[in-house]
Amino acid sequence: MRTVFFISDGTGITAETVGHSLLSQFEGISYRQERIPFIDTREKAIECRRRIDEAGVRDGVKPVVVSTLVDPAVSEPIGGANALHLDFIAAFIAPLEAELGIKSSRAVGRGHSQATSHDYALRIDAINFTMAHDDGVSNADLDKADVILIGVSRCGKTPTSLYLALQFGIKAANYPLIPEDFERGCLPGGLDQYRQKLFGLTIAADRLTQIRQERRPESKYASLDNCRWEVEQAERLMRRENIRWLSTTTMSIEEIAATLLQTIKLDRHSY
Amino acid sequence: MRTVFFISDGTGITAETVGHSLLSQFEGISYRQERIPFIDTREKAIECRRRIDEAGVRDGVKPVVVSTLVDPAVSEPIGGANALHLDFIAAFIAPLEAELGIKSSRAVGRGHSQATSHDYALRIDAINFTMAHDDGVSNADLDKADVILIGVSRCGKTPTSLYLALQFGIKAANYPLIPEDFERGCLPGGLDQYRQKLFGLTIAADRLTQIRQERRPESKYASLDNCRWEVEQAERLMRRENIRWLSTTTMSIEEIAATLLQTIKLDRHSY
Numbered sequence: 001m002r003t004v005f006f007i008s009d010g011t012g013i014t015a016e017t018v019g020h021s022l023l024s025q026f027e028g029i030s031y032r033q034e035r036i037p038f039i040d041t042r043e044k045a046i047e048c049r050r051r052i053d054e055a056g057v058r059d060g061v062k063p064v065v066v067s068t069l070v071d072p073a074v075s076e077p078i079g080g081a082n083a084l085h086l087d088f089i090a091a092f093i094a095p096l097e098a099e100l101g102i103k104s105s106r107a108v109g110r111g112h113s114q115a116t117s118h119d120y121a122l123r124i125d126a127i128n129f130t131m132a133h134d135d136g137v138s139n140a141d142l143d144k145a146d147v148i149l150i151g152v153s154r155c156g157k158t159p160t161s162l163y164l165a166l167q168f169g170i171k172a173a174n175y176p177l178i179p180e181d182f183e184r185g186c187l188p189g190g191l192d193q194y195r196q197k198l199f200g201l202t203i204a205a206d207r208l209t210q211i212r213q214e215r216r217p218e219s220k221y222a223s224l225d226n227c228r229w230e231v232e233q234a235e236r237l238m239r240r241e242n243i244r245w246l247s248t249t250t251m252s253i254e255e256i257a258a259t260l261l262q263t264i265k266l267d268r269h270s271y
Numbered sequence: 272m273r274t275v276f277f278i279s280d281g282t283g284i285t286a287e288t289v290g291h292s293l294l295s296q297f298e299g300i301s302y303r304q305e306r307i308p309f310i311d312t313r314e315k316a317i318e319c320r321r322r323i324d325e326a327g328v329r330d331g332v333k334p335v336v337v338s339t340l341v342d343p344a345v346s347e348p349i350g351g352a353n354a355l356h357l358d359f360i361a362a363f364i365a366p367l368e369a370e371l372g373i374k375s376s377r378a379v380g381r382g383h384s385q386a387t388s389h390d391y392a393l394r395i396d397a398i399n400f401t402m403a404h405d406d407g408v409s410n411a412d413l414d415k416a417d418v419i420l421i422g423v424s425r426c427g428k429t430p431t432s433l434y435l436a437l438q439f440g441i442k443a444a445n446y447p448l449i450p451e452d453f454e455r456g457c458l459p460g461g462l463d464q465y466r467q468k469l470f471g472l473t474i475a476a477d478r479l480t481q482i483r484q485e486r487r488p489e490s491k492y493a494s495l496d497n498c499r500w501e502v503e504q505a506e507r508l509m510r511r512e513n514i515r516w517l518s519t520t521t522m523s524i525e526e527i528a529a530t531l532l533q534t535i536k537l538d539r540h541s542y
Contacts, residue, residue: 014288017285021285023367026367027376037533062370068292084370088292088293096293127429128429134402158399158402162402167284253437254282257282258281258306258309259309
């Protein structure tokens with residue numbers, strides 16, 4: 001098995017994200033992965049090189065190195081390793097410098113917003129807001145929400161809300177649609193006045209029953225009949241109230257979030 | 272002002288993450304950004320090219336395009352735009368194909384784990400677990416936690432726990448250390464038996480007072496004297512109980528998470 005290294009002077013999360021994206025293009029490849037963050041001195045880079053070469057000898061096959069090291073003095077030793085080196089900085093910083101007409105600062109650890117920045121404070125605010133408005137627990141301050149997700153239990157509202165807050169600094173409240181709402185035939189109390197912030201999530205009934213069975217096997221709540229009824233009622237409600245919505249059945253959290261942002265043209269922050 | 276486009280056949284989140292990382296290397300550059308996700312046909316790519324060229328004319332300066340389009344037939348029209356094109360797939364897929372000795376599938380939208388995969392289910396489990404174990408609300412199933420964060424109120428436990436769950440599929444519980452714990456001089460009830468899972472967060476008292484003042488101005492809770500006392504007591508407790516810990520004062524969520532994973536060698540999943 002081949003080893004893939006994600007090496008960075010910061011957290012290594014960008015290197016890893018990109019590396020996964022590239023490697024996912026090769027079917028049937030299995031590999032061992034090592035993320036090595038915070039490589040910000042030449043000494044640490046030399047130790048990395050040793051680990052890379054060791055892995056190559058052990059595996060009997062050249063390691064792949066995905067790196068985002070900005071300081072050439074730090075990345076140089078890693079260039080000497082016996083590996084396929086995919087160096088994002090070397091490949092892209094030089095053309096950017098030429099186009100922008102300025103030299104990059106080559107400062108380490110810039111990939112994420114600084115913990116003391118204004119943007120970062122907004123992001124933490126969004127996380128706090130989203131946590132305080134999960135699953136309809138509070139109606140307070142809903143006027144400050146950027147978006148209010150609605151949908152039946154277990155259709156993906158909570159993970160999507162959290163992702164919107166963490167990744168984009170968006171204040172996302174979420175409200176469950178429950179049988180009582182369907183019987184009354186209207187939106188949960190208080191949401192009416194925030195209609196322009198509402199966004200619906202729905203899901204195929206057979207997928208919903210699978211998810212619910214894992215939590216409450218053999219319950220009426222999880223039964224296919226009940227899931228079908230709830231989904232049908234929820235979609236009817238959303239259509240009648242003219243609320244934008246999408247089906248999460250085969251979508252990852254990232255895909256739901258990106259689709260939602262594209263639909264409602266909400267993209268204030270990103271990190 | 273220059274426009275930077277992040278263009279992808281998937282969510283565009285990878286393109287944007289990488290683009291931010293590259294652009295953060297140039298001080299004092301301000302730019303308008305547009306993320307264009309789900310470009311999976313030639314027709315959509317031609318429309319993209321129009322938007323790029325329009326932005327260039329409007330701005331009077333060449334746009335920068337960061338793209339992760341895997342299908343050459345789709346990306347070709349964008350290559351014709353009058354822009355600096357940073358094409359991650361073109362730059363890195365070819366060398367990977369040569370090294371791995373196989374052709375890539377050039378399948379679109381592979382950047383994130385599939386919504387129906389086993390890994391994805393583990394990640395959703397981790398999010399549910401983390402939400403159910405925020406702020407010490409539940410002692411149930413703590414044996415299933417991968418890590419239990421402890422620390423004074425507002426030192427970063429909740430955002431870090433959520434990030435660990437969303438990004439790495441890690442089940443992260445968190446427990447506040449409160450004045451009652453300091454008076455008793457021991458860990459909150461029930462945590463003793465999970466000592467090997469504990470990880471402490473601390474923070475400089477002057478930063479903590481700033482954060483708390485925003486939530487409860489003029490309170491004893493937020494006062495510098497009280498913050499100093501709580502932080503001192505918490506650090507003393509963690510030292511005495513021999514718990515690994517780090518200070519979050521100047522760290523972003525990503526940096527806290529990456530440092531924690533490196534320290535406790537916990538890195539089971541990633542997305």
